[in-house]
Amino acid sequence: MEATPHTSPVATHEEAATAESGGIHxxxxxxxxxxxxxxxxxxxxxxxxxxxxxxxxxxxxxxxxxxxxxxxxxxxxxxxxxxxxxxxxxxxxxxxxxxxxxxxxxxxxxxxxxxxxRTWAEFLTLGLTVSFLPWEIYELIRHATWVKAGLFAINLAVLGYLIWLLERKGTFAKARQKWFHAR
Known part of the structure; x- marks a missing residue:
């Protein structure tokens, strides 16, 4: 799929990925x-x-x-x-x-x-989720409640799912390749 003057190659790639999946989220x-x-x-x-x-x-x-x-x-x-x-x-x-x-x-x-x-949102969510884990662990150790444990479990599930998804899509490999070729 070729990029038009109004779209970036990244947006075109993400649109192609959505189109390949039949438009199903x-x-x-x-x-x-x-x-x-x-x-x-x-x-x-x-x-x-x-x-x-x-x-x-x-x-x-x-x-x-x-x-x-x-x-x-x-x-x-x-x-x-x-x-x-x-x-x-x-x-x-x-x-x-x-x-x-x-x-x-x-x-x-x-x-x-x-x-x-959007891939950027997957990485943003991954980064933010990882950044809050130490605080959540500290809070669980300090005073564990079912609410804190439930939110921690949800965040671990989100983290695991995003890592799995990004690996499945090959996004980590592509990012590593771009990073090392740019240097």
Whole structure:
């Protein structure tokens, strides 16, 4: 397939790969893409929540939430949350909002790239997944929960699948070949 003036050779190669598969999306990549986009939506909502809480009394907000959830305001959990919320100021909320919006944008980029079956997105997801593993292992050792263990297992499955897929497609071999011929 020849590259036209409006397409790059990489895009043409990826389009050819999709055409060869009959236009059917890789189900594993589709599942990972949906997971990444759901994660993006979650962190976007967390960022919006942080921005919404700016210039509000967080203690009052916790008490309102406890009332909505029919929790005793003097219970151990509400008291613990109230103690921790006192440590959060407007600057920290801004940092949290900016950080979660940035992570949301990154997860959305991964998800869209994987949905379009772009090799760069597979490598981006592979790199980001590997980079978070030490932190996840540390958190599991420090205080293991079922949620942390489940997320760790999902990330290991994503990592394994992407390595398998990139090996199957011969992408690692092509990257090594380009890297060593360019030097």
């Amino acid at each position: 890789d189900r594993g990549l589709l599942a990972i893409a949906i997971f990444k986009m759901a994660k993006s939506a979650f962190f976007f909502c967390v960022g919006m929540g942080a921005i919404h809480l700016l210039h509000k009394d967080l203690g009052d907000e916790v008490l309102k939430l406890a009332k909505i959830l029919h929790r005793d305001p003097e219970s151990k959990i509400v008291t613990l949350v109230l103690e921790k919320v006192d440590l959060v100021d407007a600057h920290r909320l801004k940092q949290l909002g900016i950080g979660t919006f940035a992570y949301s944008a990154l997860a959305l980029t991964e998800g869209i790239g994987l949905l379009l079956e």
